[in-house]
Amino acid sequence: MHIRAKTDSDAAACLDLLMRVHAADGYPLHTAPDRVAAYLAEGDEVAAWVAEHDGRVVGHVALHCPPADPTFEVVERATGLPAAKLALVARLFTAPELRRSGVGRTLLRHTAAQAPMLGRRAVLDVGQTLHSAVALYEAEGWSRVGELRLPLAPDSTLDLWVYMSPAPPSS
Numbered sequence: 001m002h003i004r005a006k007t008d009s010d011a012a013a014c015l016d017l018l019m020r021v022h023a024a025d026g027y028p029l030h031t032a033p034d035r036v037a038a039y040l041a042e043g044d045e046v047a048a049w050v051a052e053h054d055g056r057v058v059g060h061v062a063l064h065c066p067p068a069d070p071t072f073e074v075v076e077r078a079t080g081l082p083a084a085k086l087a088l089v090a091r092l093f094t095a096p097e098l099r100r101s102g103v104g105r106t107l108l109r110h111t112a113a114q115a116p117m118l119g120r121r122a123v124l125d126v127g128q129t130l131h132s133a134v135a136l137y138e139a140e141g142w143s144r145v146g147e148l149r150l151p152l153a154p155d156s157t158l159d160l161w162v163y164m165s166p167a168p169p170s171s
């Protein structure tokens with residue numbers, strides 16, 4: 001398995017994979033199947049990578065740098081770091097048949113290591129019901145810095161944990 005930058009020609013394979021993840025895990029949360037493609041495409045993506053195994057895309061992750069974001073606000077309240085110093089790890093998913101073989105960890109470490117090169121610290125939000133993802137972030141030493149409740153129609157919320165990456169090694 002190796003990690004490489006995502007290219008335009010990976011679009012169909014990434015969407016196929018995310019459709020399978022959606023069926024298996026319900027991620028992205030509260031998203032109808034016909035909205036999954038839009039979810040993958042939206043956001044202020046500055047870079048994205050795929051994991052490839054035997055010539056197949058088996059994982060995906062992106063780094064987003066929006067000018068402002070509710071997740072950044074949670075991090076800023078907790079740590080004082082402003083949006084301009086933060087980057088969101090987003091759209092992390094791996095092939096259901098290859099789980100627990102290190103693909104997610106490799107993608108997460110790769111992405112978190114890119115953020116300091118942009119002068120930023122990697123942060124993320126995760127649905128509180130996505131137990132595998134929460135276990136991965138905790139196992140990788142990410143710190144839970146707060147909680148976010150995004151309103152959903154009409155009487156419910158999307159409840160998220162907000163995590164910050166471990167401090168990068170000082171040079």
Ligand SMILES: CC(C)(COP(=O)(O)OP(=O)(O)OC[C@H]1O[C@@H](n2cnc3c(N)ncnc32)[C@H](O)[C@@H]1OP(=O)(O)O)[C@@H](O)C(=O)NCCC(=O)NCCS
Nearest residue numbers: 027093094099100101102103104105126132133135136139
């Ligand atoms: C979360 C996800 C990306 C993890 O991918 P993965 O390739 O299975 O992760 P890894 O094999 O690298 O796991 C690394 C470590 O994370 C932890 N972990 C991952 N899944 C776990 C699970 N189901 N239960 C307990 N710990 C788990 C373990 O510590 C694991 O190490 P170990 O297998 O040596 O014990 C994958 O489950 C996924 O795509 N889930 C659906 C999409 C999703 O929730 N994305 C996150 C959005 S914020």
